[in-house]
Amino acid sequence: MIAADWLLLDSAAPSAEEPLTKFLAGTADGELVLPFCGSGHPLDLDQLECEREGCPGGPRQWREVSRTGTVIASIVMHRLEKSFIAATAPYPVLEVELDSGHRLYVSTDRHTRSVVFPAGEIVDIAFVRVGETSIPRIALTEKRSGK
Amino acid sequence: MTARAAITGVGLVIAEPTDTSSATELALRAIHAACDDAGISIADIDGLLLNHNELIAEDKVTLDIARQGGFGELSVLYELNSKGTTFSLLLAQAQQAVDAGAASSVVVLFADAAQRQGVGSGAAFAAMGGAGGQRGLERAGGMLGAVAAYAFLAAHYFQATGASGRDLMAIAIAQRDWAAGNPLARARAVLAEADYLASPFVAEPLRRLDCARPVNGAAAVLVTSGRQGSSAALRVAGAAQRSAERRRHAPVSPWEPIGAADAFSAALAQAGIGSSHLHTLQIYDPFTVVPLILLEAFGFAEPGRAGEFVRDGQVGAGGSMPTNTGGGQISGYYLQGVTPVFEAVTQLRGLGGDRQIPDASIAAVAAIGGRLEHHSTIVLEREDAA
């Protein structure tokens, strides 16, 4: 069971149309499913061909990846856009590079008062419910969430 | 049609907040102002290059303006988009068209009426990304608006170079100093460090005073084969573009301005100059972090040292590279790629008033688009100095 979100209103749910169809089908099952070129290089969600020089490419493949990654940068959103945000205090957004090489911008799976995340921190991805979709967030430990 | 093309007329309209004119109405006002400046009439225009505005869904200028305005037959008509670099690059396109004899009076046009009373510009920009695609997924991650994306660029820039918020503040203060001399600037009062530090964070590390000030407005630049205008005629002496869409996976750099330095050096090489020959540099600055990153990319400062360069007064009056001399988009006004172009034109025409750089005859305009993914530099030069 994926919990309802603490951060976003349902109005912020992404469209389940392409190019997010396979990704969101994965998150609904609690999985991260992401695209690779035929030689195993990570691709963006809407990327059809590999950009690496000399890569023979081959058919694009979607597959489940590890939910572990590394924070490569983080910011704190102080402007709380009332049409999309339910939270009433500044919230963190992290750029996480998954072990697969794909990068995601994610917040946390629950409210946290400690909004600063140093680059290099290893994190795991969990999911929250926003509208009809399941959205990746980093999983906070009880200690980190300050509860 | 033997005379070389030159920029001979400009028109800029910045709408007051109470002005409810449509984008097309603003555009026609700007075109007529440019025609007055060049000493021609709208019926003399035979080319229109429209800068596509992808920021807003409604109320935008389209090619219908060719019918809605008092234009005659046109021999050049395009709407083009290269994100924030469009306006700069269209000046070069217009000059080519006139030089080639395809048209004799080409107007380059941009208009934007995205701001509505009672709706914050941040909210308008945050909604803009929409629910679809990668941007829709990012929005569901809490990434609302361009400010969040640029906050990440700033966070990466800090991590990679050791720069800090103090350097953002240096740009904000330096550009405000310039804005004092620009009657069009939205913020002209002296900015003290304490004022900057009291400015609330929007997307930390970026504060409100690190962000551009969007306005409704329109801009028209006329490139003609005649010399009707009363102001000094200008030429595009060099123009170059580089684009590298920032893919969201390793090993792509998550922040570096790939191609910016190449565009800059290629444009200067076309003009036959080095950067020390420039009298002024105008940088597209949606957020303070952008001038810092680009000053370093262009070789004016070592990585992480642009803030020091700015604190040394090098981008200010009397400095080695007077930059964003109208206050930029941050203290001046944000009208996409128009802002840096118009400031360069103002300086080269000698119409900068209190902010005029003495004897300015050659300027570079460095524009960006996307998330520091699209880059252009054009070199503008006074015809009488060429």
Ligand SMILES: [Zn+2]
């Ligand atoms: Zn590949």
